[in-house]
Amino acid sequence: MKTTAYAIGDTLEMLCSACDLEQNHTVQAVTKQGKITKASCEACETVSTFTRGVKTSVNMGTGKNASPYDRARKYRKGQAMTHEKFGRGEVTAVIEPQKIDVLFGDTTRRLIHSQE
Ligand SMILES: [Zn+2]
Missing domain, CATH: 2.30.30 (SH3 type barrels.)
Incomplete structure (x- = not known):
């Protein structure tokens, strides 16, 4: 290589x-x-x-641009991210203005976002 x-x-x-x-x-x-x-x-x-x-x-998988998870950022459903502990994930739902569900592999985790 x-x-x-x-x-x-x-x-x-x-x-x-x-x-x-x-x-x-x-x-x-x-x-x-x-x-x-x-x-x-x-x-x-x-x-x-x-x-x-x-x-x-350049990302593996779906080709979606996955940026590292940032709690200050505002996420939308379907956005991809990479998490230092959980790896690659995708936002499956915005629960509350500052809470999101993110699917990592086969586990959904609730994360905070939009924390200014
Ligand atoms: Zn800069």
């Missing part, structure tokens, strides 16, 4: 969790293998850290 090696100071487009958009990021730190461990968003200067390499918008 071919992987791209990055160097500090390189710029690349990736998803900024603060902007919630693909933004140019400047590489701040890399591993010996050239994997990005830290990069800052050029738009909002938020520094993202990557313990397992670069986050990409």
Whole structure:
């Protein structure tokens, strides 16, 4: 498998969790293998850290764009997400303005959302 090696100071487009958009990021730190461990968003200067390499918008499965679960975000039915404990999930119902049911595998979990 071919992987791209990055160097500090390189710029690349990736998803900024603060902007919630693909933004140019400047590489701040890399591993010996050239994997990005830290990069800052050029738009909002938020520094993202990557313990397992670069986050990409390529997902397995349905091809829906699944962003990491963020309780501040407002979810709609059918939206996909990734949860650090539960893995990939999909919103099956909005229960209350700030509660959602999310199906992870074959387990539905109630999560909060829209917490400003
Ligand atoms: Zn940003």
